[in-house]
Amino acid sequence: MMFDFITDEHRMIQQAARDFARNAVAPIAAHYDETGEFPLETVRQMGELGFMGIEVPEEYGGVGLDTLAYVLALEEICKVDASHGTIMSVNNSLVCHGLMKFGTEEQKQKYLVPVASGGKIGSYSLTEPMSGSDAGTMRSRAVLNKAGTHYLINGRKSWVTSAPHADVIILFTMTQPEKQHNGISAFIIETGRPGFARGKTEPKLGIRASATSEITFDNYECPVESRLGQEGEGFKIAMTVLDAGRIGIASQALGIAEAALEASVKYAQEREAFGQKIGQFQMIQQKLADMKCRVEASRLLIYQAALAKMRSAKTGERYSLESSMAKLYASETAMWVTTEAVQIHGGMGYSKEMPIERYFRDAKITEIYEGTSEIQRLVIARHLTGLR
Ligand code: COS
Numbered sequence: 001m002m003f004d005f006i007t008d009e010h011r012m013i014q015q016a017a018r019d020f021a022r023n024a025v026a027p028i029a030a031h032y033d034e035t036g037e038f039p040l041e042t043v044r045q046m047g048e049l050g051f052m053g054i055e056v057p058e059e060y061g062g063v064g065l066d067t068l069a070y071v072l073a074l075e076e077i078c079k080v081d082a083s084h085g086t087i088m089s090v091n092n093s094l095v096c097h098g099l100m101k102f103g104t105e106e107q108k109q110k111y112l113v114p115v116a117s118g119g120k121i122g123s124y125s126l127t128e129p130m131s132g133s134d135a136g137t138m139r140s141r142a143v144l145n146k147a148g149t150h151y152l153i154n155g156r157k158s159w160v161t162s163a164p165h166a167d168v169i170i171l172f173t174m175t176q177p178e179k180q181h182n183g184i185s186a187f188i189i190e191t192g193r194p195g196f197a198r199g200k201t202e203p204k205l206g207i208r209a210s211a212t213s214e215i216t217f218d219n220y221e222c223p224v225e226s227r228l229g230q231e232g233e234g235f236k237i238a239m240t241v242l243d244a245g246r247i248g249i250a251s252q253a254l255g256i257a258e259a260a261l262e263a264s265v266k267y268a269q270e271r272e273a274f275g276q277k278i279g280q281f282q283m284i285q286q287k288l289a290d291m292k293c294r295v296e297a298s299r300l301l302i303y304q305a306a307l308a309k310m311r312s313a314k315t316g317e318r319y320s321l322e323s324s325m326a327k328l329y330a331s332e333t334a335m336w337v338t339t340e341a342v343q344i345h346g347g348m349g350y351s352k353e354m355p356i357e358r359y360f361r362d363a364k365i366t367e368i369y370e371g372t373s374e375i376q377r378l379v380i381a382r383h384l385t386g387l388r
Pocket residue numbers: 126127132133134135136159181235236239240242243318320369370371372375378379
């Protein structure tokens with residue numbers, strides 16, 4: 001299908017991502033899924049190829065392309081391995097985008113340049129053990145010292161993607177608890193500083209090669225220069241950044257769904273039962289047709305969201321609606337398509353001999369992280385009705 005907003009430059013990065021995914025990631029994906037090890041070497045290579053800071057201008061260590069370039073490249077990586085995609089997505093849309101949009105010039109030089117160029121790994125930390133979807137209820141605290149030079153940070157954050165390997169973490173924590181949402185502030189954390197510790201890496205159902213852990217702060221001293229944005233702006237920063245992140249997760253879901261669909265088509269063309277190809281049975285044809293429609297509808301919602309984000313860079317208008325629709329639809333498509341793919345493959349879909357069961361396990365997280373499907377529906381419905 002041709003879209004005239006997709007240029008030759010977009011096709012080039014898409015092709016580069018496709019080649020890299022096929023040559024460097026495909027041969028190792030099953031191994032890292034099995035062991036749950038972090039694929040540090042290929043993540044570094046993604047940095048060298050410019051995949052870790054696609055939308056960041058070259059002067060800040062990125063490759064200076066746009067959101068369409070980002071979603072096209074991410075989809076290709078995720079089509080081969082969603083774990084690599086998770087690491088790429090967090091680095092690009094949560095960390096780089098946050099630093100680019102809200103960072104000072106000094107912060108950009110110090111943190112964005114190494115993270116966008118892939119020299120350092122970035123992470124984003126909002127969730128806590130007792131605060132997930134209700135992000136405004138966090139218990140961790142940052143208290144400014146009397147001299148006004150440092151914040152003392154204490155508390156525990158959970159489900160922090162890439163935390164076991166991150167050098168830089170964008171942290172959201174309470175500076176004025178009585179103000180609830182408006183009391184949250186954002187900080188740039190250097191993981192090498194005293195007072196920062198990581199918990200054990202979580203064993204997970206899917207995206208097993210992407211490392212996730214708790215992190216704890218025990219009197220971590222954060223210089224005021226490392227506060228991102230103004231005091232009390234943290235919730236809006238977190239939500240703004242998640243609007244960008246959700247487009248990335250939608251692209252991840254699309255990549256997983258496409259991989260499952262392609263494998264299913266191939267299997268339907270080859271596998272025989274009752275003396276004919278299973279693709280000749282109407283029950284299989286119906287599945288394939290519905291899978292294809294949902295995949296292409298997801299793609300359209302993703303392009304719509306990417307274009308809305310690109311417009312927003314000029315107009316400042318929010319694109320929460322477009323982003324939530326893309327994330328909701330693509331993630332539920334990924335879950336449904338991978339479930340059907342397992343069914344089409346029968347026993348082979350359930351076996352670790354083929355990657356189908358990995359696609360199925362990897363798809364589930366896209367309905368959960370960066371806002372569950374329920375939260376996306378809430379955002380969409382609130383937009384429609386204007387009601388809270
Ligand atoms: N961009 C900018 N500002 C936003 C925003 C967005 N996408 N969403 C909300 N805000 C602002 C609102 O405009 C409001 O500002 P004012 O106080 O000036 O009116 C403020 O933030 C509070 O918004 P709201 O009242 O809608 O907050 P709620 O507590 O109802 O929460 C949801 C809104 C549920 C949508 C939000 O908490 C959310 O997205 N939760 C999921 C968090 C998540 O995705 N966690 C996963 C983390 S990554 S693994």
